[in-house]
């Protein structure tokens with residue numbers, strides 16, 4: 001037994017030495033660029049194996065430490081990949097104005113997510129960004145807004161949800177779970193079809209939860225190993241089922257396209273299939289349902305990472321501020337909403353105070369997310385430096401506390417005139433990104449959260465349960481992706497309001 005231990009320790013030491021030699025001598029060739037400007041400092045951060053992973057779990061502290069040591073922009077070698085962190089203001093600004101060719105989100109996503117993202121081979125050529133730009137137009141958004149009403153109503157009252165019938169007029173739920181399901185329900189009607197929503201929404205939520213991209217990134221070894229051994233994982237099976245779920249709509253829409261039949265308004269899956277067909281034809285490829293499955297799946301992922309968290313925290317702030325000025329101002333906009341079926345995008349856009357609360361929730365819950373892109377060309381930086389092509393370029397999305405007055409305080413007015421504190425540095429105050437790469441889903445998601453607040457306030461009363469009073473203490477500020485979230489359920493009581 002002792003020999004085994006000795007063998008393991010020796011192997012570890014040999015591996016560490018080899019890694020050291022590789023970093024110090026072989027990889028140092030990387031800085032021999034034939035250029036008059038030097039590349040941004042390439043200082044391999046040296047602590048093999050567990051080190052980088054552990055540091056990532058406390059990203060903010062690590063970035064501050066590295067920044068103090070290497071300067072505002074620095075490059076780390078992490079598991080064989082050069083990752084350049086950009087934290088200097090003028091360079092962050094350049095980062096947000098780089099073109100997709102220069103700083104590609106999709107190429108970085110393909111490298112970082114790998115097969116943890118279903119059909120990830122489509123990421124580069126068939127990026128979901130232009131697809132989302134095509135469907136999130138005012139025409140479709142109008143339809144989507146009305147769909148939120150249908151979903152909230154169905155969820156509580158009809159066969160689709162039967163919330164009251166199953167739970168009674170007063171029940172306790174885990175708020176984050178509740179919002180997760182409600183948001184996916186509404187995304188299913190908006191990004192797949194009414195048929196999928198009406199008949200298969202529970203199945204879709206189950207499949208999406210198995211396909212959870214975050215969990216797969218955190219556990220790539222098991223998944224990768226199963227793949228290499230030719231074994232089907234639960235994710236592979238779920239992915240096949242996801243595609244199968246869409247097949248009747250795909251067949252229907254292909255026939256419509258063939259016979260030149262126009263879709264009814266708001267038939268999003270028709271638009272998706274048409275888009276997939278056109279894109280494949282442009283590249284001389286035949287139609288495949290797999291691309292449609294990839295595109296629809298991509299529209300759900302941001303909900304998993306950010307939307308349900310923002311929506312749940314909005315409700316918590318609403319409960320917390322019920323008896324003060326913040327709560328009253330939210331209530332005013334919510335209560336003044338036109339009746340069911342008559343809410344317009346214009347009204348939703350006019351809800352500026354609620355919108356400021358959304359920005360404030362995102363600001364307060366932004367602890368460690370990082371924006372990643374791949375340098376497709378050398379990226380020029382200040383001080384005659386540049387990021388070499390092929391590096392992953394990262395920019396931390398921070399709370400930029402120094403920009404704000406009393407940054408710990410939930411204070412929506414800081415986002416409104418006359419204060420507009422974020423204007424002091426719009427490239428570090430980024431609820432939805434900036435420049436050439438803002439969030440494609442921003443208008444959709446703001447509309448979604450506002451609509452749900454209006455609907456929920458009409459249908460139920462929500463109170464925080466005493467056992468969850470200390471939910472702040474359970475928040476994980478070191479998420480691998482997205483906003484900070486509680487690690488334990490946050491229980492709220494939902495009571496039916498008579499309409």
Ligand code: HEM
Nearest residue numbers: 105129302306307310371431432433437438439440441445
């Ligand atoms: C509260 C929810 C959300 C938040 C806080 C959020 C935030 C952000 C941020 C900060 C970025 C910029 C990332 C960067 O700097 O690289 C971004 C990009 C993006 N978001 Fe969102 N997002 C949300 C919801 C959504 C939704 C619902 C969708 C789609 C339906 C979406 C689609 C996208 C896409 C496609 C990009 C990349 C845009 C590009 O690089 O051109 N997001 N989001």
